[in-house]
Amino acid sequence: MINSQAFFTGLKSLKGSRSPAIPLAACFIALGALFKDAGFNIQQSVASSLFTYALPGQLVMAESIVLGTSIINIFLAVWLVNFRLYPMTVSLFPLLKHKSQPKWKYYLSCHFLAVSSWLIAKEGYRKIEKKHRIDFWIGIGTGTLATAVILTVVGYMSADFFNKDMLIGLAIVNPVYFFCMMIGAMKDLAVSISVVLGSTLGPVIYLFSAEWSLLFAGLIAGSIAFFVGEKNGK
Amino acid sequence: MVSSQIIILAIIATSIATFISRFMGALTSEKVSVKSNIFKWFNCVAYSTLAALLGRMIIFPAGVLAESEIIIRLIVFFVCIAIFILSKKNLVLPTIASAILLSFLTNF
Secondary structure, three states, X not given: OOOXXXXXHHHHHHOOOOOOHHHHHHHHHHHHXXXXXXXXXXXXHHHHHHHOOXXXXXXXXXXXXXXXOOHHHHHHHHHHHHOOHHHHHHOOHHHHOOOOOOHHHHHHHHHHOOHHXXXXXXXXXXXXXXXXHHHHHHHHHHHHHHHHXXXXXXXHXXXXXXXXXXXXXXXXXXXXXXXXXXXXHOOOHHHXXXXXXXXXHHHHHHOXXXXXXXXXXXXXXXXXXXXXXXXXXX | OOOHHHHHHHHHHHHHHXXXXXXXXXXXXXXXXXXXXXXXXXXXXXXXXXXXXXXHHHHOOOHHHXXXXXXXXXXXXXXXXXXXXXXXOOOXXXXXXXXXXXXXXXXO
């Protein structure tokens, strides 16, 4: 049902110096500590990392709860901040498609989609035989999700040992790591423009509309990058 | 203290709001071919949305990061990107440096 060799190749991507376990550890430990601060119990913290598994959305939720925001507003705010997962899935899953594979694998494993797993899969899918790519993806996802859940527990339990400076230090690891990985992915013109323009437009549009900034920045920067890339024959 | 019921509802709402985007992506992917232009466009939009999110996390962060100063965050960010490029794309050095540097400069 699942090709174990491809699965374990995916799972093993957690090892080594390019391991996504480093930023995952930093940010989910910080998140666990934040959950404790916000009044969550440990079961709720685990449930959040297991079922949501998308850091920016979880941060929005924890902050909104403290501020007393309504559930419907939390839903909308999270949907907007996590909408990036839609284009990310569409830019990965066609690469993993194979007609011999059942649909449920794709429908369930889309839950594993996060920045870390997406970047690893985009980097490594070529080395895996087409038929088994979805199993490779399930391996990556199992490893990254398990890491996130375990480290949320670690962060929650050790919340009292962290002072504010340590938490601030942990929080910067995530954007720095993923930015580095994206620079590593800038191999053609379209992707390079996407990254540079997106990271500039994101904060600029945020000044006008905090909630819609990601959606607009992504659409505008991505479309410009696409057309420039096409014009230059890439 | 926030009631536990509100927290559970919020977790459910957050999880559904997140899964919708992933699942819609899986459904759309069935109709998208790797060689098509629409796939290339989605790829660009995915990278730029992600870049926008990361840019926003550095400049307008949420959570504890908001308590550090923006100029310090920018210095740390550019120093770490430089370390990444100079170290021939080693990922461990810049990430560890970022945490140490930011904690250190915030207290300086």
